[in-house]
Amino acid sequence: MSAANKDAKIGLPGMLLNLPVFLYIISAALVFLPSRMSERVTMSNPVAFLFVLTFCIVFFWVKLGGKGDKRQAKDIGTVVLTFFLLWEVITTKLDRLPYIFVPAPENVFYSYIQLWDYMLSGLARSMYLLLTGFIASLVLGVSLGIAVGWFPRLRQAVFPIAKAISTVPAIVYGPYIVVIMPTFTTASILVIFFGTFWSTFMNMINRVGTIDARIINTAKVLNVNTRTMLFSIIMPYTLPRIINDMSVALSISMMTLTFAEMIGADRGIGYFVRRSLDYANYTQAFAGIFFIAVVITVLQVFIAVLKKKLIKWNY
Amino acid sequence: MSGIEIQELSLVYKTGREKFLALDNISTRIEDGEFICVVGSSGCGKSTLLGVLEGLMTPSSGRVLIDGKPIHGTGPERAVVFQQYTLFPWMNAIQNVIFGIKQVRRDLSAKQLEDTGMEFLQKVGLKDFMYKLPGEMSGGMQQRVAIARALAVNPKILLMDEPFGAIDAKTRLTLQEMLLKLWAEDEKKKTVVFVTHDIDEAILLADKILFMAPKRISHEIPVTMPRPRDRDSMYDNKKFRDLRNKLVILFYNEVKEHIGGEEVFL
Structure with missing residues (x-):
């Protein structure tokens, strides 16, 4: 019974109401908020970073809608997006680390x-x-x-x-x-x-x-x-x-x-x-x-x- | 001289410094077209004897002649069916059969190979399972494919090492019947040497039973019941019951001897 539930198709609410989506929305929104690091460093256009975040969430949706283990997909999505969120908050937003050694995600991904x-x-x-x-x-x-x-x-x-x-x-x-x-x-x-x-x-x-x-x-x-x-x-x-x-x-x-x-x-x-x-x-x-x-x-x-x-x- | 002739055959296993005599001076003759069952308890050397006939084991002394010529290693006039895991797991049923044919018949075209493969799979009743991998088939079906592969090379001699030993009792009956039918329908019958520890199986199949006491053939017992034999009516046959009793007693004595003459209950 539980196995059947685990494999069941996930509807639209199931796809949208979960932790990774929540983390994605926060991270993406944060990008547009004022940044403390910009007082010291020239910040690059965040479009590359936004693209990476979006890629992560789309990949997560593909996995969630697929045949594989859905709990695993959610766990991995949560870990990856938490990492990006923390990175963004600690560097760009709060500027808590030496900016030379720990660059902002916007700048890293803009290199590409x-x-x-x-x-x-x-x-x-x-x-x-x-x-x-x-x-x-x-x-x-x-x-x-x-x-x-x-x-x-x-x-x-x-x-x-x-x-x-x-x-x-x-x-x-x-x-x-x-x-x-x-x-x-x-x-x-x-x-x-x-x-x-x-x-x-x-x-x-x-x-x-x-x-x-x-x-x-x-x-x-x-x-x-x-x-x-x-x-x-x-x-x-x-x-x-x-x-x-x-x-x-x-x-x-x-x-x-x-x-x-x-x-x-x-x-x-x-x-x-x-x-x-x-x-x-x-x-x-x-x-x-x-x-x-x-x-x-x-x-x-x-x-x-x-x-x-x-x-x-x-x- | 036609047939299989085993002359003063001995085989010693050497593992490090230990030596173990597995076959002790065996001599016997098997005629063309005979169905022979080799019976004995486990460890008596029956599989070793078959190993020598297959050409996978080299005797320490003595020799085996087929049609008067001594054998060296394996040969296309002999085909083998082992007990288990005998198909190549990455090839499907028909590929397994075709692979066997290809090794001895290099002149056939792809179409001819395919047709021959199909023909033999049909004979063993697996026409609808040609493209199944061994992992997708039951043990009984795998043995059917193994038999088809062995027969498809058209060998003179078929060597079978407890081929139904790992098969459930019900399927074993169907496979025994199928084997007998395939053997009987050939105009020029194949010589079969069939190793088993199942007495009923031996009596049903054999023209002659070679009973092995450890290391040697102790009794050669002809089975004279008329063919085609039918398992259901066989049990009412007095000849069958006498023969069966005789073999059970041989088994019993042999086991008793084996453990040092102490009283055992089977």
């Missing part, structure tokens, strides 16, 4: 309108490095891992070595790679590659070694050849786990990328944040950090969608 072309070209550059390194690491790690894992002698020899190497984070020898590679592009792709290659490779070897014997035996009695065994049996069988690991690997790659861009790049979203910090422009640094968070979230959502499309079965 000011710098959109610069940030987008930085994003394109970063995505090129990230995806090249990440996909190369995934493809090589998985296919080499399957091949090595299948032959017991090779597995027993290579696994401990891969395990030992994988404990050293790529950012430790990253500066060295930057020095020896001819261009920064190849260097950062290589650092991102090594950021996840060893763990992907090692996990794959391990997975092949511990795969359900019944699946292997079934394939053997069907007289499959080695290639079919590796790529038509073991690969699809381990695919759900590979995709699960992808989201962790992606976060590590993103970390490695930001690191690489902080040591030697002249463009890119990690570079944008570093340069903003160097010039003590914390407004732009905030904008850059939010931007990175949004980009990672979008990529993670993409992986989740990919998983849903590819995996119609489970263990």
Whole structure:
């Protein structure tokens, strides 16, 4: 009964009468009230901040009207909008914190309108490095891992070595790679590659070694050849786990990328944040950090969608 | 020489420094087209014996000949149905069947593969479930697909390792009947080696029962009741009751021996 209630369609009153909507209205109204911070700082046009608030509430409505958990949607909406409300009140309205270090939300989000072309070209550059390194690491790690894992002698020899190497984070020898590679592009792709290659490779070897014997035996009695065994049996069988690991690997790659861009790049979203910090422009640094968070979230959502499309079965 | 010939077969499991003798000098002969049931209590080595026939286990000594040729590993003349989790979970029913055919028949077109797959799924009564994933099917339906996949490669020998062991009693009866019908309708009958611990199942299905005491075949018992056999009338048949009693006594003695001759009640 309670489950049925939880899934029931929400009418118009249900959509409008709840805490997130209330918080949204207050935050949006506050934007138009007099601000104490404006006495010291030039305030930007609040249109970007209003847009972000509106985006949050629209997204919340989509979730609330959808099939998912409605209580969760309300809780998350409440937390996010409370954060924006407090931020707005403490900085812009009351000016309680040092304005240089904690910029106003209006100014942070206005950076996107000011710098959109610069940030987008930085994003394109970063995505090129990230995806090249990440996909190369995934493809090589998985296919080499399957091949090595299948032959017991090779597995027993290579696994401990891969395990030992994988404990050293790529950012430790990253500066060295930057020095020896001819261009920064190849260097950062290589650092991102090594950021996840060893763990992907090692996990794959391990997975092949511990795969359900019944699946292997079934394939053997069907007289499959080695290639079919590796790529038509073991690969699809381990695919759900590979995709699960992808989201962790992606976060590590993103970390490695930001690191690489902080040591030697002249463009890119990690570079944008570093340069903003160097010039003590914390407004732009905030904008850059939010931007990175949004980009990672979008990529993670993409992986989740990919998983849903590819995996119609489970263990 | 046609048929399966098992010659002085022994198998020792090695786990670290421990050694365990699983099969002790087994010799027997199985004729072409015979339906053989291997019966014995758990741990007697019946699945190990089948493992050797499948080619998944290598004997420590002795050998298995099929039509006079010794076997090495698995082969397309043999098809296997395991007890459980025997379908590839990411392929639907017809893909599972087609995958099996494709491994031995590389010359068939996609259309021919599809038609053959459909034909065999129809034979096991799953025409309407072709596009279901194993996870969406009951255990009995999954075993039907596994049987269709095994038969679709047109093997000479069908090896079945307690295929109905994890199936509920009612479904098991239908599956036994279906298997018998499929086996009988072939003009050139397949040789079946069927491992089970269910005595009634063995008597219903077999031409000959190989009874395994630990590590070896202790009795070869022909089942002479006429086919087609019918489970309902079988229980009234004196031959059936005698045979059943004989097997129960064998089981009983074997278990008694197993636990050191102490009195047990089954």
